[in-house]
């Protein structure tokens with residue numbers, strides 16, 4: 627079911643109206659790294675790891691592929707000097723918060739990101755929002771959410787609800803790129819009484 | 821375990837003011853904060869139930885805005901401006917006086933729940949500095965002596 631075609635990394639690929647560049651690429655078997663994206667969730671555009679370069683007249687433009695809608699005749703590059711450089715910096719910033727995340731370490735190797743470029747400030751959560759959005763959008767449970775803001779923003783499980791629903795679910799744990807969701811849950815469970 | 825029976829009348833009254841309309845959530849929270857000087861968990865649960873907004877969402881909002889407090893605040897909010905202009909005009913001394921008089925540090929509330937103290941970065945009336953603001957009323961050109969006098973006027 628394709629409405630038009632566009633080009634990704636020099637290949638002509640079919641696309642449908644309403645699809646994002648990320649979806650079009652995925653269907654064509656072209657890989658774009660993502661962190662905050664999840665098939666079952668609304669597009670979020672939080673981590674910016676999935677940026678790609680588009681031709682834009684005589685210029686090129688960097689767009690976030692998980693939220694950018696596919697259009698006829700787009701010319702997309704999933705890797706380029708600019709894209710790789712930005713992904714590298716994004717990874718270095720994320721690694722300052724979650725230096726031991728396996729997923730981030732793998733991506734860091736791929737993009738030559740230096741794990742210690744920025745001063746380490748392990749908060750472990752990288753605010754991808756996967757746990758929060760999954761709990762709300764897929765489970766409708768709202769057991770975990772963000773609290774506070776700016777540098778103090780963090781996730782928190784709401785004991786009253788978490789005690790009821792989390793034990794039999796825990797589906798957000800494997801989604802978390804850093805294991806922090808699980809850690810936060812265990813801590814909440816240990817600290818709160820029924 | 822003693823089961824606390826919670827009286828929701830005051831919360832319900834606020835919610836009714838806005839016809840239990842979801843989109844007035846922040847207004848409801850602001851009214852509650854103004855009336856009770858903090859947002860109690862029971863009250864938030866009640867609001868969640870009646871407005872049909874997940875409690876987690878309410879917690880996010882209640883922790884996001886500085887206007888809300890999840891711990892009891894005093895009846896009077898004392899804001900000492902420590903912005904640049906007030907700073908050079910002696911805000912440090914004024915703050916010190918306030919701390920001595922009500923015996924709390926910024927961010928704290930005294931045991932009688934009379935005053936809560938905060939420092940702020942600019943109240944927008946630098947010409948009056950140093951400024952302290954109590955319950956929204958600005959007192960300008962304050963000195964240590966004047967601060968004591970001003971604070972005495974609050975019950």
Ligand code: SF4
Nearest residue numbers: 751752755757802807
């Ligand atoms: S705890 Fe994990 S899944 Fe949840 S927002 Fe943080 S990094 Fe993402």
Ligand code: FES
Nearest residue numbers: 671673674676692
């Ligand atoms: S995957 Fe697109 S911004 Fe995170």
